[in-house]
Structure formats: structure tokens, C-alpha cells
Amino acid sequence: MDLELREGIFVLDEMRNVSIKIGRIIDEEEEKEKEWEPLGPTPKPHILDLRHWDRRLLERYEPIYAPMQDFCNLCTMGPCELSQNKEGACGIDLKTQKARLVTLACLIGASSHTAHARHLVHYLIEKFGHDYPIDLGGDINVEAPNIRLVFGIKPKKLGDLEKVLDYVEQDLVRILHTTHTGQEEDHLDYESKAMHVGMLDHVAMEVADIAQVVAFNYPLGDPNAPLIDIGFGVLETEKPVILVIGHNILPARNIDDYLREHGLEDEVEIAGLCCTAIDTTRYDPKAKIVGTLSYELRAIRSGIPDVVVTDEQCIRADTLRECSKLGIPVIASSEAAARGLPDRTHENPDVIVNDLVSGRAKGVLIRDPDKVGEIAVRVAMEIRKKKGKKPPFMSEEELKTEIDRCTGCMNCVFACPHNLRIDKAMSAAKDGDFSVFKTVEDSCIACGRCEQVCPRDIRIVDVIMKASYDSLVRKTGKMRAGRGPIQDTEIRNVGQPIVMGTIPGIIAPIGCPNYPKARNEIVEIIEEFLKRKFIVVSSGCHAMDLGMYRDEDGKSLYEKYPGAFDAGCLTNVGSCVANSHISGAAIKVANIFAMRPLRANYAEIADYILNRVGAVGLAWGPYSQKAASIATGFNRLGVPAVVGPHAAKYRRAFIGKVWKKEDWWVYDIKSKQRMYVEPCPDALLVVAETKEEAIVQLARLCIRPADTYMGRQIKLTHYIELSKKYLGCLPDDWHLYVRTEADLPLKMKDELLKILEEEHGWKIDWSKKKILEGPIRPYDSGFNPTILEEVFEKYAR
Ligand code: SF4
Ligand code: SF4
Ligand code: SF4
Numbered sequence: 001m002d003l004e005l006r007e008g009i010f011v012l013d014e015m016r017n018v019s020i021k022i023g024r025i026i027d028e029e030e031e032k033e034k035e036w037e038p039l040g041p042t043p044k045p046h047i048l049d050l051r052h053w054d055r056r057l058l059e060r061y062e063p064i065y066a067p068m069q070d071f072c073n074l075c076t077m078g079p080c081e082l083s084q085n086k087e088g089a090c091g092i093d094l095k096t097q098k099a100r101l102v103t104l105a106c107l108i109g110a111s112s113h114t115a116h117a118r119h120l121v122h123y124l125i126e127k128f129g130h131d132y133p134i135d136l137g138g139d140i141n142v143e144a145p146n147i148r149l150v151f152g153i154k155p156k157k158l159g160d161l162e163k164v165l166d167y168v169e170q171d172l173v174r175i176l177h178t179t180h181t182g183q184e185e186d187h188l189d190y191e192s193k194a195m196h197v198g199m200l201d202h203v204a205m206e207v208a209d210i211a212q213v214v215a216f217n218y219p220l221g222d223p224n225a226p227l228i229d230i231g232f233g234v235l236e237t238e239k240p241v242i243l244v245i246g247h248n249i250l251p252a253r254n255i256d257d258y259l260r261e262h263g264l265e266d267e268v269e270i271a272g273l274c275c276t277a278i279d280t281t282r283y284d285p286k287a288k289i290v291g292t293l294s295y296e297l298r299a300i301r302s303g304i305p306d307v308v309v310t311d312e313q314c315i316r317a318d319t320l321r322e323c324s325k326l327g328i329p330v331i332a333s334s335e336a337a338a339r340g341l342p343d344r345t346h347e348n349p350d351v352i353v354n355d356l357v358s359g360r361a362k363g364v365l366i367r368d369p370d371k372v373g374e375i376a377v378r379v380a381m382e383i384r385k386k387k388g389k390k391p392p393f394m395s396e397e398e399l400k401t402e403i404d405r406c407t408g409c410m411n412c413v414f415a416c417p418h419n420l421r422i423d424k425a426m427s428a429a430k431d432g433d434f435s436v437f438k439t440v441e442d443s444c445i446a447c448g449r450c451e452q453v454c455p456r457d458i459r460i461v462d463v464i465m466k467a468s469y470d471s472l473v474r475k476t477g478k479m480r481a482g483r484g485p486i487q488d489t490e491i492r493n494v495g496q497p498i499v500m501g502t503i504p505g506i507i508a509p510i511g512c513p514n515y516p517k518a519r520n521e522i523v524e525i526i527e528e529f530l531k532r533k534f535i536v537v538s539s540g541c542h543a544m545d546l547g548m549y550r551d552e553d554g555k556s557l558y559e560k561y562p563g564a565f566d567a568g569c570l571t572n573v574g575s576c577v578a579n580s581h582i583s584g585a586a587i588k589v590a591n592i593f594a595m596r597p598l599r600a601n602y603a604e605i606a607d608y609i610l611n612r613v614g615a616v617g618l619a620w621g622p623y624s625q626k627a628a629s630i631a632t633g634f635n636r637l638g639v640p641a642v643v644g645p646h647a648a649k650y651r652r653a654f655i656g657k658v659w660k661k662e663d664w665w666v667y668d669i670k671s672k673q674r675m676y677v678e679p680c681p682d683a684l685l686v687v688a689e690t691k692e693e694a695i696v697q698l699a700r701l702c703i704r705p706a707d708t709y710m711g712r713q714i715k716l717t718h719y720i721e722l723s724k725k726y727l728g729c730l731p732d733d734w735h736l737y738v739r740t741e742a743d744l745p746l747k748m749k750d751e752l753l754k755i756l757e758e759e760h761g762w763k764i765d766w767s768k769k770k771i772l773e774g775p776i777r778p779y780d781s782g783f784n785p786t787i788l789e790e791v792f793e794k795y796a797r
Pocket of ligand 2: 415416417418419420422443444445446447448449450451460461
């Protein structure tokens with residue numbers, strides 16, 4: 001019997017002993033969802049559903065583990081010594097334990113973004129409702145590439161984001177479960193789980209960013225987003241200063257609203273550190289950015305802020321102690337960092353303001369972001385009236401006294417992560433030469449470790465900053481406000497040249513400020529690629545530091561290079577969570593340009609990106625677990641990353657063995673053959689020790705098997721030129737990437753053909769300057785590579 005039920009009340013009379021089972025109710029929205037694209041093979045993938053793809057990657061890019069520590073004390077059967085092939089009491093070996101720790105680090109990072117996303121979505125739904133539309137404008141039709149690719153829906157309203165987060169949270173918990181003692185015994189299974197976490201992280205970041213972009217009217221993919229003042233010296237210290245620190249815009253936005261609603265925006269300075277600063281300037285371009293995490297101690301110790309408001313992530317765990325020493329009240333606003341402060345969310349603001357201004361309370365916890373604005377502004381104004389003007393950091397006399405107390409014992413140098421020669425700077429300063437302090441300041445991450453070991457209790461950080469104050473305040477510049485997603489039209493314009501290789505690559509500087517040397521190295525690295533017409537797309541702390549330095553004409557990189565997603569342009573997508581727009585751009589190339597199906601089709605899209613899209617991440621100063629998770633998410637998507645030397649402490653890299661021919665195979669859909677290819681990209685995660693090495697690695701990692709001969713020629717030209725320029729020699733592997741004489745850089749063709757003949761034994765027809773024998777494979781313009789059987793079978797029919 002067919003029974004058609006329509007909307008309304010229906011009555012089934014006269015029916016006895018009939019049980020009616022109602023399956024899942026499909027609503028109109030779900031019906032429509034079916035229409036936009038057929039569902040791919042892996043909607044909401046479970047933790048093992050993409051294991052086959054991970055295994056394929058990990059066969060080629062075998063994890064290499066750094067010997068950071070070789071014991072484990074995660075459970076009470078330990079501590080267990082795991083060196084020299086020993087196993088823990090639970091049976092785990094060193095490799096698997098390292099992979100477990102990597103998974104844990106990624107879980108911490110992804111959970112931070114996910115909790116942030118949940119907080120934002122929850123807040124925005126309360127304010128604007130479930131049905132508030134996700135509309136990124138006509139130029140951005142593929143609004144959420146990560147969500148479409150992984151979860152398999154096209155989110156249309158804020159409420160849709162909740163179910164995406166439900167899925168992410170569930171899988172994060174499932175993977176956390178796997179890190180309990182006595183679970184996996186193969187390190188590759190943990191690595192696969194770390195990759196799953198990284199992928200989920202990009203989904204969560206996308207949720208967070210598109211929610212705030214649509215609800216708070218941030219720039220919508222605007223290449224001409226406003227230029228923002230950035231740097232220690234941009235603060236108007238004559239005004240009361242509110243310093244906001246962290247990653248969650250909500251309290252800072254409320255402060256900004258309060259200032260505007262009360263006509264105080266020109267009376268009070270709101271400035272930020274880290275991603276809260278970036279997002280505040282997306283909301284209000286008049287807000288200012290002091291800098292990255294490495295500016296936190298600088299900013300607080302200067303004594304300039306009148307009140308400090310913290311939210312979550314990458315905030316020093318001594319913020320309250322440091323502020324209290326200087327009488328700066330702290331307003332903590334996040335459940336993630338309550339700082340031991342009393343919860344005064346529901347108290348009368350007059351009482352709270354009074355307590356903070358009088359010093360009766362060093363700080364308060366206000367959990368409702370909507371209540372922070374009034375309190376922060378009123379406290380800043382009152383404190384400023386009270387405190388008057390003091391010299392930043394210390395007086396000249398105090399500086400001299402502190403310097404004179406130094407004995408040159410070098411304890412500070414050994415404690416410093418960069419072994420900065422504070423002793424020498426102190427000694428030179430005693431003779432009136434402060435220039436060494438300026439050099440120290442350039443590389444100092446203001447971690448304060450030196451102070452902890454100084455037997456004379458010298459306020460070393462304050463001394464460094466005071467002694468180099470002139471240059472510290474001169475480091476100011478402009479950063480283009482985070483523009484959010486890349487437009488579909490931009491992807492259409494650059495898709496073909498990226499895949500052909502004629503745009504030599506996309507470089508994505510996306511990391512923290514734990515740099516190995518001077519902070520301006522990141523500018524030097526990136527400008528090299530901008531001049532060479534690579535696309536540069538940045539986010540987070542790197543995006544800030546790229547704007548911090550001016551050239552001799554007084555221009556920062558954002559003023560010199562346009563903000564489009566195009567060759568020779570510098571795009572800032574926004575804060576950490578906007579990293580999802582960078583992975584999203586790679587996904588969109590596969591979908592919009594190559595028309596590969598996107599919906600729930602992760603492995604195919606990642607395989608496409610790995611083989612065709614010459615995109616590489618750069619995390620030059622990585623330190624956080626979020627950076628670990630973001631990079632691992634990029635790796636699963638087929639995007640390699642170059643990381644600075646401190647990243648060795650993440651414990652593992654993914655480096656291919658270029659000499660193992662059997663690792664470098666693909667299926668060619670055109671010829672229907674399985675064949676060997678040149679080893680590109682030859683790593684998924686690689687540590688560079690110096691900026692010179694990083695530049696050369698970045699250029700090489702843009703090479704892809706599907707490059708056309710024109711593209712390969714351009715990429716090889718950059719690779720060889722950069723190696724000669726920065727390392728003083730030809731790279732030792734350039735010949736591996738040559739398929740035909742047309743791949744060779746034009747200016748060096750004869751020289752390189754000669755080397756191929758003489759040093760590598762290739763056969764050359766000199767009358768035609770043609771390669772007759774030698775390459776790993778011949779060039780084929782229709783070459784269509786994949787490393788996935790299912791993709792091969794799908795397209796090679
Ligand atoms: S988890 Fe295993 S290796 Fe670690 S302490 Fe416990 S028993 Fe030892
Ligand atoms: S504060 Fe600066 S000088 Fe001191 S240990 Fe940290 S990086 Fe080194
Ligand atoms: S530890 Fe203190 S006393 Fe020793 S060299 Fe450093 S600043 Fe001077």
C-alpha cells in the first residue's frame with residue numbers, strides 16, 4: 001500500500017494492530033542539499049575513513065622523529081625509558097610514542113580552534129538567531145570549501161554550523177580516546193589520526209571565521225581591505241590605553257562598540273596583541289595592532305596600558321602577575337584562562353570599576369563579553385587620570401643602575417633560547433654604546449627566561465627595551481586588514497597558471513613569532529617571492545610581522561604589493577582561524593578551475609592538490625600546538641610546509657627519500673600506466689635551519705608532477721637562481737626535475753645540458769640541443785597523475 005502524507009493533520013481511522021515506523025524525517029533543506037552536488041564517498045569521515053589516503057602519503061613521506069626526549073611518563077607505570085629499542089611497560093615503542101605525542105599536540109591545537117568556534121557560533125546564534133544567513137557575497141559562491149569537502153553540506157545559516165561543530169567535537173574526542181595508554185601500536189596509525197585532527201582543525205577554523213565574517217561585517221574577500229597601523233610606536237600614549245590580548249574578538253568588539261556608542265573612540269586607544277588584534281581591526285580599522293605574542297611582555301612592562309583584557313590562547317601565563325607589579329588591572333574574559341580571578345560577571349559594574357581603579361582588586365573575571373566593554377573603558381579612563389605619566393620601562397637612572405649591576409656571568413645567555421649576548425650588550429652599554437642592545441632587541445622574543453636565572457635579579461627585558469627604545473618605537477608599519485576568503489573569480493583567474501606552473505607557486509607564511517633570529521627575516525624571505533611573482537597569502541602572526549617593517553622609502557610590504565590573490569601580490573586573510581581560507585583556496589582551485597567534485601570528496605581533492613597545486617606553507621617561528629595542527633591539516637590536503645628550526649621540537653617531519661625510486665610513482669590517467677615520476681614535492685614537512693635554506697626549500701617544494709614544460713622551466717629557474725644566490729651553488733638535485741630540454745631555464749640551458757651530460761651521464765644531441773636519454777620520464781603535455789586507485793579507475797575508463 002502506498003501512502004502519501006502531506007503537511008497538516010492526518011487521521012488513520014479503523015486501523016488496529018498496525019505499527020507505523022517513521023524513519024528519518026527529511027526536511028526541505030535536506031532535499032535541496034541533494035541538488036547542489038551529488039554526495040561524495042566520505043561525508044563526515046570517521047577517523048579511519050581516510051586512513052588509506054594517509055597511508056599513501058606516509059609510504060612516501062615517511063615520518064622522521066626528532067630525539068627531543070626518549071622517555072614517557074604519561075601513566076603511572078612509567079616513567080619508561082624508550083631509547084635503544086626499549087619498549088614501555090605498556091609495550092609502546094619510541095616511534096609510536098612520538099606519534100602519540102604529535103597526535104596529542106594536534107588535538108590541543110584543533111580543540112582550541114574548535115572551542116573558539118563553538119563559543120563564537122553559540123554567541124552569534126543567541127544574538128542573531130539560527131537563521132542568520134551565511135552570505136559572503138556574489139564573488140564567493142563556494143563559501144565554505146573545507147566544510148563542503150569534509151562534512152558535505154553547503155552551510156546557509158548560522159544554525160548549520162552547529163552540526164558541523166558537533167561532528168568535529170565528536171571526532172576530536174574519539175581521537176583523544178585513542179591516545180590513552182594501551183591503544184595503537186603502529187606509529188602510522190597515530191600519524192593518520194594526527195592528520196585527521198589537522199583536517200578537522202581546518203573545518204573548525206572555517207566555521208569560526210565565516211561566522212564572524214558574516215555576523216560582524218568584516219571585509220568580504222576585499223583585496224583592498226584597509227591598511228592598519230601596526231607596531232609598538234603606533235600607540236597614542238597620551239590617551240588611556242586598553243590592551244586586548246588573545247584570539248577571540250568578542251570582548252574586544254564589545255569595548256570597541258562601547259567606545260563608539262559613547263563617542264569615546266578618539267579619546268581612548270584600543271590596541272591589541274595576536275589574533276584578537278587582527279580581528280578587532282577587521283571589525284574597526286581604526287583599532288591598532290601592537291604586535292604578536294613576542295610583544296606581550298614588551299607592551300606590559302612598558303607600563304603604557306591602563307587596563308589589560310585577556311581572552312584565550314597564546315597569552316602569557318604570568319600576565320596577571322606582570323600587570324599587578326605595575327598596577328595594571330586585568331580583566332580576564334574566557335573560561336579557558338580565568339587566571340585565578342574571582343568571577344564577578346553578575347556584579348554591578350560601578351562596584352567592579354571602583355575595585356579595579358582603587359587597586360582593591362588586581363583583576364576580575366567577566367565571563368559575559370557584552371559586559372567587558374563598559375568596565376574596560378571606564379577603568380582605563382580612571383586609571384589614566386590617577387597614574388599620570390611615567391617613563392616607559394624605567395628611567396634613565398634606573399637603566400644605568402641595572403646595567404652597572406651586571407657581572408657578565410652569562411647565565412642569561414645560556415638560558416636564552418637564542419643565546420643572545422646580553423652580557424656583551426651590558427658591557428658595551430657600560431661604555432655608552434647601546435647598539436648591541438638594539439641587535440639583541442631585534443631577535444628577542446621577550447620570553448623572560450634570562451631574568452629567571454640572573455643572580456643579580458636584573459630586569460633584563462626592561463633593560464633591553466629601554467636601551468633600544470628609539471628603534472623599538474620606530475618599528476611601525478601597515479598591515480592590510482584580514483580580508484577573509486579568496487574570491488571565486490580570483491581562483492578562476494589564477495587556477496590555470498597555478499596548475500600549469502606559470503605562476504610558480506603559492507607561498508603561505510602562516511605561523512607564530514618564535515623566530516630563530518631577527519624578526520625581519522620573515523620580511524626578507526617573503527619579499528624574495530613577491531618580487532618573483534609568486535602568490536603570497538598570509539595569516540596570523542606572520543601577517544602582522546610582514547607589515548611591521550618599512551623599506552628605505554618608508555613603505556611596508558602591504559603598501560608595496562597589492563592585496564589580491566594573484567601573482568606578485570600579498571594577501572592577508574586574517575587571524576589564525578582564517579588559515580582555513582588558505583586551505584580553502586587550494587581546494588577551490590581543484591573545484592572551480594578543474595571542476596573536480598568537491599562535496600565529501602576529500603581524498604580526490606587532496607590528491608589533485610598534491611600533484612598539481614604548487615602551494616607551500618611557511619611557519620618560520622612555530623611554537624604553538626595550533627601551528628602543529630594547522631600544518632598537519634595542510635599536509636593531509638597535499639600541501640607541504642617549511643618550518644623554522646624551533647619546529648624540530650614538534651618531534652617529527654615528513655621527508656621523502658628522493659633516492660628511493662620505488663617511492664615516487666603515480667598512475668597516469670591519460671596513458672593508463674603506473675609510472676615513476678620525479679620526486680616532487682619531496683617533503684610534506686621539513687625543517688629549515690636558516691632563512692637561506694628556507695627560501696631554497698620553498699622554491700623547490702612548489703614543483704609538481706603535472707607542471708607543463710613552461711611551468712617547470714619557470715619553477716626550475718627560481719629554484720636554481722635562489723640556490724645560487726643564497727647557498728652559492730647549484731642544488732644537488734635539480735636534474736631530477738628535468739623531463740625534457742624545454743624544462744631547462746633558458747639562460748642556463750647550455751651550461752645545464754653540459755652538466756647533465758658530463759656529471760649525470762645523460763645523452764644529448766648537441767646539434768638540436770635535445771635530451772635523448774636520462775630523465776626519469778619523458779614529458780607528456782597530457783600527463784594526468786594520481787596516486788589513488790579510485791581516482792585512476794574513475795577517470796581512466
Ligand atoms: S604510557 Fe606506556 S610508555 Fe608511557 S609511562 Fe605509561 S607504560 Fe610507560
Ligand atoms: S627575553 Fe629575550 S633575551 Fe631574554 S631569554 Fe628571552 S629571548 Fe633571550
Ligand atoms: S645573568 Fe645577569 S649578571 Fe649575568 S650576564 Fe646576564 S644580566 Fe649580567
